[in-house]
Amino acid sequence: MAYLHKDPVPPTVDKLKHYKALVVDDFVNFRRTVKGMLAGLGVAHIVDAFDGESALLRLSSSKYDIVLCDYNLGPGKDGQQVFEEAKHYQYINYMTIFMMVTAENSMDMVMGVVEHMPDDYLMKPFTKQMLEKKLLSVLEKKIALREIIETIEVMDYDRALTLCDEAIGKGPKHIREVLRIKGEIFAKRGDHQQTEAFYKEVAAMGKIPWALFGVGKCQYQQGWLEEAKVTFTQLIKMNNKVMAAYDWLAKVLDAMGSPQEAQTVLMKATEISPRALGRQRELGAIARKNQDLKTAVKSFRSAITFGKNSAFKAPSDYATLARVLVDADSPQESLSVLGDAHQTFPRDDLGATVEIGLAESFVYQRMNRKEEAKEAINNVIRATEKSSVKVPADVELELAKALILSGDGEKGKEIVRKLIQSNHENEELITDTKKMFAGLDMAKEGQELLEAAVEEVVELNNEGVKLVKEGELAKATSYFDKAAEKLPYNTLINANAAYACMLDMKKNGKTSESIQKAKKYLERVYRGNPQYGDLPRLLTVYREISKEPLSWMTATA
Amino acid sequence: MDDSDSLEFSDILASTMHDTKNSLGMLYNTLDTLISQCQEKGCTVQKDHFLLQYELRRLNHNFIRMLSLYKAKKANFSISLDYHSVSDCLDEAIVVNEPLLTSKGIDIELQCPEDLFWSFDKELITGILDSMLNNEYLYTKDKLMVSAGREDGYLVIQLEDNGPGYPDCFVMDSRQNSGSAGSHVSFLTGSTGLGLYFSFLVAKSHTRDGREGFIRTMNGGIYNGSVFSLYLP
Structure with missing residues (x-):
């Protein structure tokens, strides 16, 4: 069939010769077979892994061009999680071919949306010809769209849109990918109304989950919470394995002032896909908000367990769990969690030292062990003074609070002042800071401090802007x-x-x-x-x- | 044995089937290697190898069908829609079956506009076509036409052969017995029946603006054999 606009030279199997491939499957015979096929296609460098954890370890230490990953990898992480984590940590990039190998069809699989969709699926058993065909067609697509992706990466969105329209004008060959990319560009440009209109147009072509997902996100961002709720609910009804839809529905419900309903949604999602660390963390946070300490403890414990031996482990999970345990009248358990945290994170990890130290001070304070509380804070301060690394804003705020509580109000306020001056346009942080001061019975003082800090930056900026204008x-x-x-x-x-x-x-x-x-x-x-x-x-x-x-x-x- | 120790028999079946399917996959891949080695040497036993391949693929499709229906029973029949090139999809199903069918001298023709895109679950639809094409190894004489196009707002994918055609009990239009699937066609009559039943379920799970997908089987067509049509809204 002569078709008009194929790329001038479609990639051939020769192209695969210099590629490095990783085969992930829990079944040794299958790994051997697939390695054999890849070798037959000329791929020179092929390694394998038997589960998600070891696959990620491989991906973190070396760059691969092709990843063939089984979805069902036994008790550990599944293929979708391997894909998402590898992507999150940039172990793989746009040019990496990531194919999900499945036993039957997609019915039993957790589905990713938009950027979390693998390049293609391979249904077992498959032959060498099939593998070759799919690899080459994915590769062709990647090469054809590479320029668009690179243009997006340097944020030249107008040009990227022009390139997309050119690609569509050339013919329908990669239409699905181009439409998907176009939606992402609209979203990145930040015009929610325009983005929503685009996704609605795509969704009208046949209820496509990623398009509906895009519509829902835009609705949320524009504050149309009722509409967003309807969209995400519809998406889940269509396919109850699109996990990101649960996360967003929970977010919408929380924003609507229904944290209880949000928790129910997240609990349903963790039932379907229990090993997702980020979702356990979210569930823990919302359960804590709802004073459901039992669920909060359980979720943060899960988050810690799933994070062990992974790049996703976070000191905040330990710190928050410790705080929840104190609220649940288990201070001893709380201290043992923090002891565990000390074991887990190296001393020179400043962020971890600060978060764990602050939680420690909080726990000791509540146990009425004032001396140890004070000592914990001093440790934190010594650590921050020694290092030039920046800690996250919320952690800094926590530090300020701890200082004020322990009687060192001036130091605490100075931290807040600097923090606000670095982030004077960050509404969320300013709200959090106000809340903190209100909680400390310092609402008025806090308000004055905030206003002065912001004012100073605005003046500093205006003066310079004036010079530019002149x-x-x-x-x-x-x-x-x-x-x-x-x-x-x-x-x-x-x-x-x-x-x-x-x-x-x-x-x-x-x-x-x-x-x-x-x-x-x-x-x-x-x-x-x-x-x-x-x-x-x-x-x-x-x-x-x-x-x-x-x-x-x-x-x- | 207390309650938490006992497994549902259906779960045992499914798990065993899953495991058996894995072994089947290995057999299939081994056979595939044998066939290509054989082709290089020009052995005389190739025909038997292809017959083996046909049977293995048939078994595999049976397993997929069973496991899918089992999962659909456990949860809902969830499909993953996306916008796909129909010709890519047909192409994939044909590539897999080509060596088998051409070994018997069956001539496959594909007619599909390159610019035909549709929203459907690619894995499920390709799976159905794959299974249908494999069956043609036994049913058609020497011709096969795979075609796709638009008809009244539906995507129609059609398979036509020059075999003996469907026996009367399999000639059907699933729209006429929706609700009580199989009221006048016995889906339980052997593998063909179950295959049609599965296609019917997959088609039906594709909905749009209140319309459902459906399947139709008849005799005649361009080669005066069997005609299978899958309609997706």
């Missing part, structure tokens, strides 16, 4: 250099520092030094908030001036 670009640049020096974690200040510097280059010519500087500020913005609204626009300006991509943004290579 056309004093050199002055503006050096002004923002100083401001960014003062607030290296503030996204707005860094964004404006980059902008001033780039305007200056446009007008007065570029130097490699000023390009480096712009790059540094842009990277700070990206690290601080990859979804920062103005970032794509700033990056466009950067590309115009420097004529080169930003190396820290491209991950497909």
Whole structure:
């Protein structure tokens, strides 16, 4: 069949020769067979793994081009979890071919949506010809769409959309992927209404789960909670194995002020797919909110168990479990959880040291062992002073609270001030901070502190913006250099520092030094908030001036 | 034995079947290797090998069907819809069956527009086609036509052969006995019946705007043999 727009040279089996493949199956004979097939296709480097944990270990230590992973891997992680974790930790990237091997059809499988869908499925038993055909067709698709993916990675969304439309115009060959990618671009651009309209159009072509999922997310983001609830409920009714729909339904219900219903939904989901660590964590948090301490303890214990020996283990699971156990009148158990945490995380892991130390102080405080509580906090402070690593905002807030509680109010407030100045546009954090002060009976004092801190940043920024508007670009640049020096974690200040510097280059010519500087500020913005609204626009300006991509943004290579 | 120790017999069956299916898969792969080695050397026993392959694939499809129906009974019959190229889907089913069918001199023709895309569960639909094509090893004489197109807002996938055709008891239109599936066709008459029953269930689980998928079997068609049609809304 002569078809118009195939890629000029579709990949051939020769292409597979330099590839590295990983075969994951709990059944040794099957691994041997598939390895034989891959060898028959010329793949030179083939290794195998017998369960999800060892597969992830392999993937974390070496890069693979092809992963053939059985879905049902026995008692441990299933294939979908292997895929999602590998993706989350960037063990695999866009060019990695990940195929899910299934025993029968998909009926019994937990399904991922959008970015969590494997490249294809292989139903057992399959032959060498089938494997070859599927590998080559996935590879062809990846090569055809590679440019679009790379354009998205550097946040050049307008161009990426143009490329998508060009691809659609060429013919229907990869239409499903292109539509999926197009939805993701709309979502990344942040226009929820436009994104929703697009997904609705796709969903109208036949109730496609990923499109409905996109509709639901947009509805949530626009605050249409009732509509979002209906969408996610419908999605679950259509296919009760689309697990992400449960997570989002719970999120919607919680936002609607029904944490009890949210918990019910998450409990149903953990029944279907109990080994999902993130969901156990969410369930633990919502159960804690609902004062259902028994469920909270159970969920956090599960999260800890599933996290053991995995890159997903988090000190916060131990810390929160310890706090819940104290509330449940089991302080001894609580201390033993924290002892376990000390064993699990290395001393030089600052984030862990802080979180565990704070939980310890909390537990001792509640046990009325004041001295030990104080000692725990001092340990935390010593650790933060020694290190230059930044701890997450919520942990810092927790530290401030502990300090204030232990009588060191000035130190605590100073931490809050710095934290707010680095994140003065983060509404969620500001709300949390207000809540914290209210809980400490310091609502008024807290409010004043917050306002002053925000005000200071706004003034600092406005002054610089004024210089830019007046056309004093050199002055503006050096002004923002100083401001960014003062607030290296503030996204707005860094964004404006980059902008001033780039305007200056446009007008007065570029130097490699000023390009480096712009790059540094842009990277700070990206690290601080990859979804920062103005970032794509700033990056466009950067590309115009420097004529080169930003190396820290491209991950497909 | 207390309650928590005892297993449901259906679970035992399913688990055993699953395990047996794994072994079957190994047999199948071993045979596939044998066949290709044989082809290189030009052995004379190839015909028997293909007969073996046909029977193994038949067994495999039976297992898939059983396990799927068992799971559907346990939970609901959940399908995963996505937007797929129909020709890719047909192509995949044909690639798997081609060596077997051509070994008997059966000529397969595919007619499907390249720009035909539809929303369906690819694994389930490919599975059905795969099973149907395998059966043609016994049923058709030497011709087979696989085609797809649009008809009244439905996607129609059709299989036509020049074999003896369906016996009267298998000629049906599942729309006419929906509700009481198999009221006038005995789905339980051997493997063909169960195969049709499974296709019927899969088709029926595809719904859109209040319309359900269905299957139709008749005799005649371009080769004056059997005609199997799968309609998806």
